[in-house]
Amino acid sequence: MKKYEEFAYVLDFLPHARSSLINGRDGPIIQALGEEYLTLLEIMAMNGVSFDIGEKIYIGKEGRTKVISVLGKIPYSGLRESAKDEISVVSENIVKSNESKFISYFNELQAITPRLHALELIPGVGKTLMKKILTQREKHYFESFEDLQNRVEIRDASKSIAKRIADELSRDSRINIFVKR
DSSP: OOOOOSEEEEEEEEEEEEOSSSTTOEEEEEEEEETTTOOEEEEEEOTTOOOOTTOEEEOSSSOOSSEEEEEEEOOGGGSOHHHHHHHHHHHHHHHHHTHHHHHHHHHHOOEEETTEEGGGGSTTOOHHHHHHHHHHHHHSOOOSHHHHHHHHOOOOHHHHHHHHHHHHHHSOOSSOSSSOO
16 A cells, blocks of 8 residues: 655745656746655645745645645655755754654664664764663653753753664665665
8 A cells, every 4th residue: 555645844835846857847846845755745735826945735635725635755865956955954843843753763673783772873872871761761761852851961862863764865865764775
């Protein structure tokens, strides 16, 4: 069963553009980041509607009010530079608005190899902090970013996760934790 995004966040809005995915499709084009699966998308908007960068839009199958269709997935290389510049800010907003989903990664991530733990792939988390996280989560799972910060002294976990998401989107990292291939 294919999984589709219900919501996306606007990375760039081009009122008059040509689709990079479908020949002959031109009009208002949005480049966006999907909320659930962190998919980079090209979307055809309705004429006469405007969008703000970072705006959350509904792109589900039924009842769209500002979007005609999702044209498809686009590679990072297909994004305009202005869209690439927005990925960190937009992904941090996604992380903050889905805090329980992203805090669960700190509660559930496992070792990848005997020498590398998945937690170490998150910027700012080295061996020392990883061991603190593992010790604390054995006692009690983390309930929020604030709880994580108070117990293991990690600052701006949402920013660190957003940075990792941006890294996973921007290049083919060998191992992805947040972005599904």
